[in-house]
Amino acid sequence: MLDPVLVKKVIAATQNGLPICDRPYRTIAEEVGVDESELLVTMGKMLDQGLIRRIGLVPNHYALGYRYNLMTVWDVEDEHILQLGQHVGDLDFVSHCYQRPRQEPDWNYNLFAMVHGRTEPEVEQQVQIIRELLGSSCLAMTQLNSLKILKKTGLRIR
Amino acid sequence: MSEHRPLRQESVVLSDLERRLINAYQGDIPLDPEPFMRIAENLGVTSEEVQQTLRRLLDKGVLTRFGPLYNIEKADGSFSLCALKVPEHRFDEVADQVNGYAQVAHNYQREHEWNMWFVLATEDYQELEQVFEDIKTVTGCPGLNLPKQTEFFVGLKLQA
Numbered sequence: 001m002l003d004p005v006l007v008k009k010v011i012a013a014t015q016n017g018l019p020i021c022d023r024p025y026r027t028i029a030e031e032v033g034v035d036e037s038e039l040l041v042t043m044g045k046m047l048d049q050g051l052i053r054r055i056g057l058v059p060n061h062y063a064l065g066y067r068y069n070l071m072t073v074w075d076v077e078d079e080h081i082l083q084l085g086q087h088v089g090d091l092d093f094v095s096h097c098y099q100r101p102r103q104e105p106d107w108n109y110n111l112f113a114m115v116h117g118r119t120e121p122e123v124e125q126q127v128q129i130i131r132e133l134l135g136s137s138c139l140a141m142t143q144l145n146s147l148k149i150l151k152k153t154g155l156r157i158r
Numbered sequence: 159m160s161e162h163r164p165l166r167q168e169s170v171v172l173s174d175l176e177r178r179l180i181n182a183y184q185g186d187i188p189l190d191p192e193p194f195m196r197i198a199e200n201l202g203v204t205s206e207e208v209q210q211t212l213r214r215l216l217d218k219g220v221l222t223r224f225g226p227l228y229n230i231e232k233a234d235g236s237f238s239l240c241a242l243k244v245p246e247h248r249f250d251e252v253a254d255q256v257n258g259y260a261q262v263a264h265n266y267q268r269e270h271e272w273n274m275w276f277v278l279a280t281e282d283y284q285e286l287e288q289v290f291e292d293i294k295t296v297t298g299c300p301g302l303n304l305p306k307q308t309e310f311f312v313g314l315k316l317q318a
Contacts, residue, residue, distance in 0.1 A: 008234075011233060021209070036191060040190075040191065043226065044189055050229055051228065051229055051233060052226045052228055055188075056184045056185040056186065056227065057215075059184070060222050062168065064317070085310045086310050095312070096314075097312075098306040098309055101305070142270065144268040144275070146269075150253045
């Protein structure tokens with residue numbers, strides 16, 4: 001079992017990133033008041049439970065030339081959304097894929113898929129692949145290109 | 159640390175080591191007492207070179223962060239994707255109003271009549287609904303509150 005107090009401390013100490021030094025986990029361990037090996041065991045369990053999705057580096061899409069970051073939204077028949085949503089989420093160019101509630105009459109789209117490409121033709125082709133996959137179960141779609149990042153602090157616990 | 163760095167929106171030219179590091183370690187940094195040593199062994203460089211390269215990439219804004227990536231919804235709190243329909247001539251003013259809320263985590267301008275999209279992160283759903291209603295009142299703009307119902311996928315590795 002994970003100690004929820006320790007888990008919260010570990011998240012707070014690492015959610016902005018790991019220190020870059022020879023023994024980053026020792027630094028974090030000192031901060032949260034456990035020894036390095038206990039911290040590593042705890043974080044291993046957090047990985048197993050999916051609380052930590054992965055440990056890695058996060059590139060800025062724009063810096064790598066991914067200028068076209070499209071939020072595509074689709075109005076998919078409710079009886080097929082779970083199966084088709086999973087198929088869309090399995091495409092290798094889709095980074096986030098969710099079912100969200102409609103807000104009729106303002107908003108009829110219930111499937112959200114983020115796609116990323118370096119060129120306009122590349123993302124157009126991605127959209128076409130999703131369109132073909134959804135077929136006649138899709139009643140409408142639109143796409144919302146991101147123009148500007150207005151704020152990005154990441155999700156964090158306080 | 160990352161939130162005070164400028165958000166780079168132009169592409170950059172990468173060194174060979176920078177490219178290899180980015181392509182290999184978006185998700186598989188070993189949970190090891192000396193992670194940079196393990197990375198260095200794998201890439202055939204020194205731990206010091208790995209550390210310097212990572213620092214440089216963070217400073218240049220090529221990386222937005224480095225470390226454990228949390229599925230924070232498994233830990234705590236309530237989250238939703240929200241949108242506003244903002245008149246173009248008021249866009250900057252409304253962006254400042256919305257960004258002023260600590261509960262707003264990300265905010266993007268998008269090319270659509272629903273032109274402002276942001277993620278709200280709160281302690282619980284009651285607070286989330288309150289903040290959403292407050293933002294609509296303060297900005298005077300129509301809003302959408304679209305909490306996720308099913309997560310099909312979150313991930314993706316980018317090619318440097």
